[in-house]
Amino acid sequence: MKTAHDLISAGWLRGKRVLVRSDLNVPLDAAGAITDDGRVRASVPTITALTEAGARVIVCAHLGRPKGVPEAKYSLAPVARRLQELLGAPVVFATDTVGPLARSAVAGLADGQVALLENLRFNPGETSKDNTERGAFADELASLAEVFVSDGFGVVHRKQASVYDVAQRMPHAMGGLVQTEVEVLKKLTESVARPYVVVLGGAKVSDKLGVIANLLHTADRLLIGGGMAFTFLAAQGYEVGKSLLEVDQIDVVKGYLDQAAERGVEIILPTDVVAATEFSADAEHGVVDAHSIPADRIGLDIGPASAAAFAAKLSDARTVFWNGPMGAFEMAPYAAGTLVVAQALVDITSKGALTVIGGGDSAAAVRQLGFADNQFGHISTGGGASLEYLEGKVLPGLTVLEG
Ligand code: ADP
Ligand code: MG
Numbered sequence: 289m290k291t292a293h294d295l296i297s298a299g300w301l302r303g304k305r306v307l308v309r310s311d312l313n314v315p316l317d318a319a320g321a322i323t324d325d326g327r328v329r330a331s332v333p334t335i336t337a338l339t340e341a342g343a344r345v346i347v348c349a350h351l352g353r354p355k356g357v358p359e360a361k362y363s364l365a366p367v368a369r370r371l372q373e374l375l376g377a378p379v380v381f382a383t384d385t386v387g388p389l390a391r392s393a394v395a396g397l398a399d400g401q402v403a404l405l406e407n408l409r410f411n412p413g414e415t416s417k418d419n420t421e422r423g424a425f426a427d428e429l430a431s432l433a434e435v436f437v438s439d440g441f442g443v444v445h446r447k448q449a450s451v452y453d454v455a456q457r458m459p460h461a462m463g464g465l466v467q468t469e470v471e472v473l474k475k476l477t478e479s480v481a482r483p484y485v486v487v488l489g490g491a492k493v494s495d496k497l498g499v500i501a502n503l504l505h506t507a508d509r510l511l512i513g514g515g516m517a518f519t520f521l522a523a524q525g526y527e528v529g530k531s532l533l534e535v536d537q538i539d540v541v542k543g544y545l546d547q548a549a550e551r552g553v554e555i556i557l558p559t560d561v562v563a564a565t566e567f568s569a570d571a572e573h574g575v576v577d578a579h580s581i582p583a584d585r586i587g588l589d590i591g592p593a594s595a596a597a598f599a600a601k602l603s604d605a606r607t608v609f610w611n612g613p614m615g616a617f618e619m620a621p622y623a624a625g626t627l628v629v630a631q632a633l634v635d636i637t638s639k640g641a642l643t644v645i646g647g648g649d650s651a652a653a654v655r656q657l658g659f660a661d662n663q664f665g666h667i668s669t670g671g672g673a674s675l676e677y678l679e680g681k682v683l684p685g686l687t688v689l690e691g
Pocket of ligand 1: 489490491492493513514516532587588589611612613614615616617618646647649650651671
């Protein structure tokens, strides 16, 4: 498989129009300001390497989930401004994706200059399930450039026009960010340094349960916190009050608990929980026993004893993958569990362990709690993509690059 780096070393890119699929899907606040620019920052090294090689760089990306038509609140315009600041060079923003304005923006590029196309998902072809419709949109994208560089790790698990179909239509290469992410994931799946501890939490419980089947074959310990913990506690027969619970997954979880016991994989659940009367920072809240959560309470964080136990189970780890915050960290009363786990990762990182954080909210959490990215081994830009990789699934955006 070719990498962007190979093309650069070959000196082949000067004057070439290079279409780069980046992941610029950043969170915005109600006023449209970027609240975490991690993904824009992560996309900069590949773009810079290409411009320094003399390429005319055409960046394409999506933001949010518009339904195939333009919607002002999903415009990439604020991202174009941020990208320009981070690159320290002008970014020409094309207010359409493949139409006349995009073509004229591309035509106006000199060697080493950058254009950003408007949100890919303003076009129904981008995410269409219909191969012909997706292909037609990919044809239009491909017509803008001579080479395609796939660097949007957060979308490589998607069979979408700008990820999958476009690579079938033109010479292509893997960007440096995707390369780095895949190298890290290989360290979590091939020749893993042990103990290998996986911390799972967050709110997207059913999306994340699937990975556990595979982790039972690779990990030594699973620490389960966040909203995910309650389906496990329920599977053990405990009442979880009004906490997040996926009733239809209880049997699946029971199966995991049995398999873990057979294989000698430790599954560690919270023994205490910060429980509140409602999902709010001002609600009455306190620490309760995880095995007797009052019927009218919602568990919103792991309790202090659980956080200490999780930290102890992390202290000798040599490899850690963490996906999903331990609590509703956005609200100060429920942030302590996430803080303790983050600190435990920082401590073992400084002692040489490989620590990997996946998941948009998990990454936002550690930044919000005041940690710097370089205190961890790697902060992934693609939570869903990393999970699918660890689950052993085929990632269309990676396999297409092999062809
Ligand atoms: P990530 O983006 O890291 O993959 P998720 O999207 O699955 O993580 O979940 C993040 C969200 O989970 C956060 O917004 C957080 O508030 C929420 N969360 C964590 N613990 C709980 C809980 N006990 N109950 C409800 N929500 C929770
Ligand atoms: Mg999330």
